[in-house]
Every structure is written in structure tokens, then in C-alpha cells.
Amino acid sequence: MAVVLPITIVAIVFKSALASERNRKEIILAALEKDPNLDVEDLVKRMKKSEKLIKEKLLARLEHGCLCCLMGVAFVLLYFFLSVQKEILIIAGAALIAIGIAFLVSYFVGRRMLEKEMEAEEQNMKQE
Structure with missing residues (x-):
């Protein structure tokens, strides 16, 4: 299998x-x-299949980052407040928070680095 x-x-x-x-x-x-x-x-x-715009890709990273951070915080809160003493919750929560922070950093750094490319892409979209 x-x-x-x-x-x-x-x-x-x-x-x-x-x-x-x-x-x-x-x-x-x-x-x-x-x-x-x-x-x-x-x-x-x-x-040609339309590829995602740079802005759409960055917004997807922002969305994934926020969702991962929120899920991580929820797991950590479950561990502390519901007295569910499963260590997997704190480990999964910390991992999700770390992944979410990585997505958010990627979004903010990418937004700064790709600012000119996004403007050029918007100009191309207006011309078409």
C-alpha cells in the first residue's frame, strides 16, 4: 500500500x-x-491557465500565517485552561505558531521586496 x-x-x-x-x-x-x-x-x-498574481500569493501567505497562529494559540490555550495534560497539544501549538510566524515574515518581507513587481503587474493588467 x-x-x-x-x-x-x-x-x-x-x-x-x-x-x-x-x-x-x-x-x-x-x-x-x-x-x-x-x-x-x-x-x-x-x-494559458491564469497563474496567481504576486499580490494573491502574498495574501495567501498572510491568510495561512494568521490561521496557523490562531490554531497554535488555541492549542496552547486548550493545554493550559482545559487541564488536558496532553503534551502533544503544547508541541502542536508551538509548531503551528512557529509556522504561522514564518508565513507572516514571508508575507511582510515579500511585500517589501516585490513592491515594484506588483506595480508592474498591475500596470500590465490595466493595459490588457
């Missing part, structure tokens, strides 16, 4: 990616058959 399941998951993901690329190729070929003067680069750009 520990060997077959990961191999199966990788095979399924790989096959779905190949099928997706095959479908994209067929769509492009069909469009070229109907209109030979079609701009292929523009068609490929429009068919």
Missing part, C-alpha cells in the same frame, strides 16, 4: 497532464484549420 498508492497517484497526475496538453494541441490545430491566418501566440496566451 505504501508503495503502490504513491506510484498510482503520480501516474494519474501524469496522465491527466498529458491529456490536457493533447486537448490543447487539438484545439489549436482545429483553430488553425478553420483560420490559417490566426495568430497562434495570441491563442496560446489566451488558453
Whole structure:
């Protein structure tokens, strides 16, 4: 089970990616058959899956950081106030708080470092 399941998951993901690329190729070929003067680069750009913007990625880090910190604080409070003396709660709480702080630091540092890139990305979005 520990060997077959990961191999199966990788095979399924790989096959779905190949099928997706095959479908994209067929769509492009069909469009070229109907209109030979079609701009292929523009068609490929429009068919491209939209990637998350830098701002969206940073906001996801902020969200994950806040959620991890809140869950960590909740675990620590459970340990102290409900007299549930399971050491796993304090360990999990401290780990979640540390992960949350890492996400928050990543957000604030990334926001400062990528400020110019976010502005350029917004300008590109306005032009399109």
C-alpha cells in the first residue's frame, strides 16, 4: 500500500497532464484549420491557465500565517485552561505558531521586496 498508492497517484497526475496538453494541441490545430491566418501566440496566451498574481500569493501567505497562529494559540490555550495534560497539544501549538510566524515574515518581507513587481503587474493588467 505504501508503495503502490504513491506510484498510482503520480501516474494519474501524469496522465491527466498529458491529456490536457493533447486537448490543447487539438484545439489549436482545429483553430488553425478553420483560420490559417490566426495568430497562434495570441491563442496560446489566451488558453494559458491564469497563474496567481504576486499580490494573491502574498495574501495567501498572510491568510495561512494568521490561521496557523490562531490554531497554535488555541492549542496552547486548550493545554493550559482545559487541564488536558496532553503534551502533544503544547508541541502542536508551538509548531503551528512557529509556522504561522514564518508565513507572516514571508508575507511582510515579500511585500517589501516585490513592491515594484506588483506595480508592474498591475500596470500590465490595466493595459490588457
